Amino acid sequence: MLLPILRRLAEMLFVMFGISVVVFGIFFATPGADPAARIAGRNATPEVLAQVRHSFGFDEPLPVQYVKVMEKLFISRDLTSFVNRGEKVIPAVVESTPVTLSLVFGAAVIWVVFAIIMGMIAAATRGGIPDRLLMFLGLVGISMPVFWVGSVANLITQSRFHHTFLFSWVPGLGYTPLTQNPGMWFKQLVIPWITLAILYIGLYGRVLRANLVEAYQEDFIRTARAKGLSERRIMVRHALRTSLITFVSMFGLDFGALVGGGALLTEVVFNLPGVGRLTYVALQSLDLPFIMATVMYSSFFVVVANAVVDIAYAWLDPRVRDAR
Amino acid sequence: MSDATTDATLPKTAAAETPEGPWRVALRKLFRDRTAVGAIIVLVLIVLACCAAPLYAKYVSQSDPFQSNLDGSITLDGNSVDIMQADTAGLGLGVTPIGPTWHGQYFFGADNQGRDVAARMLYGGQNSLLISFFATVVTLVLAAIIGTIAGFIGGLTDTVLARLLDVLWAFPVYLLAISLSIVFISKGIQIGPFTIPSNSLILPIMIIGIVYVPYVARPIRGQVMSLTRSDFVLAARCLGVPSFRILVRDILPNVTTTLIVFAPLMMALNMLTESALSFLSIGVQPPNASWGTIILDGEDLLYTQPMVAIAPGLAIIITVLALNFLGDGVRDAFDPRAKLRVKKD
Amino acid sequence: MTLRRWLHSSALALIAASGLAAATAVTAQAADHMGGTLNLTGASAAGTIDPQINYTSQFWSVLFITNDGLVAFKHVSGESSNDVVPDLATAIPAPQDGGKTYVFTIRKGVKFSNGKDVTPDDVVATFQRIFKVSNPNAGSWYNVIVGADACLKTPATCTLAGGVVADDAANTVTFHLTQPDSEFFYKLATPFGDIVPADTAAKDLGTSPAPATGPYMITSYDPQKNMILKRNPYYKEWSKDAQPAGYVDTINYTFGPKPEDEVTAIENGQQDWMFDSPPSDRLPEMASKFPNSIHINPLFAIYYAPMNVNIAPFNNKDARLAVNYALNRKSAVNIYGGPRLAVPNCQVLPPGFPGYKAYCPYTKNPGSKWSAPDMVKAKALMKASGQIGQPVTVIADDQNVDPALGTYLVSVLNELGFKATLKVISANIQFTYIQNTKNNVQISISQWYQDYPAASDFINVLLSCGSFHPGSDASINISGFCDKGIDAEINKNLITAVTDQKAANAEWGKIDAELVDQAPWATMFTPKQLDFVSARLKNFTFSDQFHMIYSQVWVQ
Secondary structure, eight states: OHHHHHHHHHHHHHHHHHHHHHHHHHHHHSTTOOHHHHHHOTTOOHHHHHHHHHHTTTTSOHHHHHHHHHIIIIISOOOBOTTTTTOBHHHHHHHHHHHHHHHHHHHHHHHHHHHHHHHHHHHHTTTSHHHHHHHHHHHHHHHSOHHHHHHHHHIIIIIITTTSTTTTTOOOSSOOOTTTOHHHHHHHHHHHHHHHHHHHHHHHHHHHHHHHHHHHTSHHHHHHHHTTOOHHHIIIIIIHHHHHHHHHHHHHHHHHHIIIIITHHHHHHTTOOSHHHHHHHHHHTTOHHHHHHHHHHHHHHHHHHHHHHHHHHHHHOHHHHHHO | OOOHHHHHHSOHHHHHSSOOOHHHHHHHHHHHOHHHHHHHHHHHHHHHHHHTHHHIIIIIIOSOTTSOOSSOEEEETTEEEESEEEOOSTTOOOEEEOOOOOSSTTTTOBOTTOOBHHHHHHHHHHHHHHHHHHHHHHHHHHHHHHHHHHHHHOHHHHHHHHHHHHHHHHSOHHHHHHHHHHHHHHHOEEETTEEEOTTOTHHHHHHHHHHTHHHHHHHHHHHHHHHHTSHHHHHHHHTTOOHHHHIIIIIHHHHHHHHHHHHHHHHHHHHHHHHHHHHTTOSSOTTSOOHHHHHHHHHHTTTTOTHHHHHHHHHHHHHHHHHHHHHHHHHHHHOTTOOOOOOOO | OOSOOOOOSHHHHHHHHHOHHHHHHHHHHHHTTOOOEEEEEESSOOSOOOTTTOOOHHHHHHHHHHOOOSEEEOSSSBGGGGOEEESSBSSOOOOBGGGTEEEEEBOTTOBOTTSOBOOHHHHHHHHHHHHHTTOTTTTTTGGGBTTHHHHHHOGGGOOOTTTEEEETTTTEEEEEBSSOOTTHHHHHHSGGGOOOOTTSOSSOOTTSOOOOOSSEEEEEEOTTSEEEEEEOTTOOOSOTTTSOOOSOSEEEEEEOOOHHHHHHHHHTTSOSEESSOOOGGGHHHHHHHOGGGEEEEEOSEEEEEEBOTTSTTTTSHHHHHHHHHHOOHHHHHHHHTOTTTEEEOOSSSOTTSTTOOOOBOSSSSOBSSOOSOOHHHHHHHHHHHTOTTOEEEEEEESSTTHHHHHHHHHHHHHHHTOEEEEEEEOHHHHHHHTTOGGGOOOEEOEEEEOSSSOTHHHHHHHHSGGGOOTTOSOOOOTTOOOOHHHHHHHHHHHHHHHHOHHHHHHHHHHHHHHHHHHOSEEEEEEEEEEEEBOTTOBSOOEETTTEEOGGGOBOO
């Protein structure tokens, strides 16, 4: 049991190493990305520029610079930004984590609840009008670009209907920590939660319905029916239970990816200072230390989520081990 | 490959007539699916409309959707109306582009360069469709090659390829796409004698195509692996059938089916990704347009002329929705047990 | 609060000075406006807050109310905001030794926010620090100080011995210059010259603030989120011209939202002021709904398209002239927000700037004012240039109106017969990208804001041979324009300026016209500053140098 876990850990490390090399390489392939000029200011003389370049070590060979950046990131943990100098990278990432977690947790609660309700209603009325309507709406949800939904939501809640009773409670875009003002935290996040959840409600609702319908054809459901159990009990106690395995593993992957920065577009549109937006801003300003830290952070979550789901899956279903 | 439940839904007549190949059965099934046929019709209409963009620009909107028109005016209901309307009341500050006229010219209004949004949407649609289609081709071809090689050969090759896929897979899609775009968009690529300029459509096609390779390559690898270990392939090997023959006869047809099932769903996903990248201004580069870049233009005008952002968004939704419906239909037709699913985010 | 307060409109200030009764009335009235939190917002932060390093107008406005130099630009509205007044020095010293020596007496009793007194040693350390932390202008502004050469070579051991000399007994600091410098006081009045304690680390302070001397101090700064300023407990007003006390108790500067959303937030009363310029399409709505919340003030700045005079197609003068004649500056003005917010401009200097003399040959009726593009002439020149069909890439950054101006310029170039495309790159790298000759940039969109009110800050900085460094990211002469004749005139005039500012300004006007005739740029317009404030923000005070003065507005 220990060996596979160790192997998995080694694989994770390898993957993260690969990603860090790729990111570092990409950054240095970009023209105009020389951070020295930006650090030195707008009419620096070439001498000043050369000094700045030397003091930051930009004149050293790339592998040396790579090792230095990684050393500062993981060992001394005092890596600082190239753009907002003096800004420590790790505290910035740590501080933006609660924002992303708030966003993703809230959205996850919404999407799990609504997806289960939607999947159950659709499965219970399969072939009927509610089923078709819900599946259609689910597909529409999947088909909408999330940034567009966010923009339209802003248009409605911040401008067009902001002064009506419907949305006058919506505060300005941004984030207030839960500990500082729970009411404000909630009010500012409701619209982003819904925006982010729409896609997943559609996706999960459809998958759950398909699994439920499949489960209904299994022998144990027939047995349960034969025993005269109520439809409701069959649905909740038997069908839903088995169907949730796929649901849970999908949830693990998506949740990991979102916490790791996958909610970037939602964060950008709603100006939530989370990890996704941090990454986006860093990429826009080609701030290598921040890019490295956020990308490592997010790939960590994706890799961990993958591993957890794989292990859980293998534990649940030994057959999967061979298929992988 | 028979399944009690799906057999029941198969048309009874098919079995009675001369035996048909699985492809024809699938196609026949697809064309019986009213939703799928509806989706195909919608898609054909969209493609035709986008192809007619030059005609629309010339005869309907009567303006060049790629040239700024900040000083012009049009005649509307007999009155001359400025395209960029300066504020005349109050402090006389600011200039707002004309809103939707719901007439031939400036149907959806103008963007902040005074260009006809409706005409730009048709041209932009060409790019959105081209990029998502060819990115799908890139993804499927690469995924098929990598997945088949890894699954069929196994051993060290498989380990290396699988780890490479893991690296790509663990890289959050948007981050990877954004990183690649920022480099290529600011520089372009030079491969030997060929230079791809930074505003070429090939760049977003390649970027989007590559980031989704693991999504398809991993299931294909799994499928090929389980086929290679299946009883009938083992039997063939025992009989001395050469590997290449097994690959071509037994494995590739299955892979092809998988690819077909994935195709429309991947294209839908690619269209969303393209729009997101363009929205982050790292997809299609101006003055070229795609639906995503028009939404970005509209974002600047969101609170005054929201139609500039809403219209291309609706175009994306309709197209992606149609592709998803088609995808459902294709999956039901080709892969009745619905083993394959596209992960989305 | 026991500090003396006043109203900061000049008219009222006069009344306050003229009689005791009026003064008490005003004091009482002003006291009502004390307190509250001023909410500022900007799309992004502007990097380090080290006064010796930060070179952004965004944070210079902040440093303007937190830190002080020996001298300062007057903290008032209107034209007198360009005047230099004594700040931490007791008086503006008279030049000695033919303008090569200045003796400043340090004001007694001024304390840093850490409780320590400001001493002559702090002043010396500050000027050493300029070199030690590689101040961007160390080599171009402060190289005039004796001993600067050694400091530029080996910053770590910089002493400026013989250049900046402290005398603790007399409480003075003496500056020795290698040559007279007509702009020396300006250079001391910018935040680069802000005095910091002698024990301040000789490296970039980054996100931790230097101890303040002004009425406010930065208490926290997170570039991803916000900056908070609170009252400096050790501040006691010493000169209301140089550094007046403030009204609000707290300033909260939030970073992140897009300009559209900033406008909405101000309209909804969630923010008080935005750093970015509001999107053009929102202006009519803002003006009609909140006419009293809009303040328009002139800026000394230009938006221009530098053309690379060393590579095709703009090494051809006819091609450059063609672009200048074809450019419809009215369209560009419309993109920026209409005629109330920008003035068409053909030349290097902005209107109203020292040395400015209106001149515009690139228009329908050449003379002093631009009226309309001359497309016929432009097309004829284009034909003569033989550059029709040449590919051109316009490089613009991704902030504010720049992408739109770039798109428009592409349109103009295509109309002339070029094959033009636009490349939008991140504002963080665009400015250095277009400077480096290695990137072969043909034409770009850029802008220049004054550092201080002197014509050389445009002409000498942007178009002299000395600021052209091929292959370097720091080559602010983006056009790569170098004309030996004009360069000689510039250098001669810099000397003239020391003794006869008036004659020098007349000469700057002539040099400006000569440069315009060479057409290294297509100047588009001079923008105006539009400030959009919340309904509750009152007593709007605007300095030409540092824009809205945060300490002088009130919110209750």
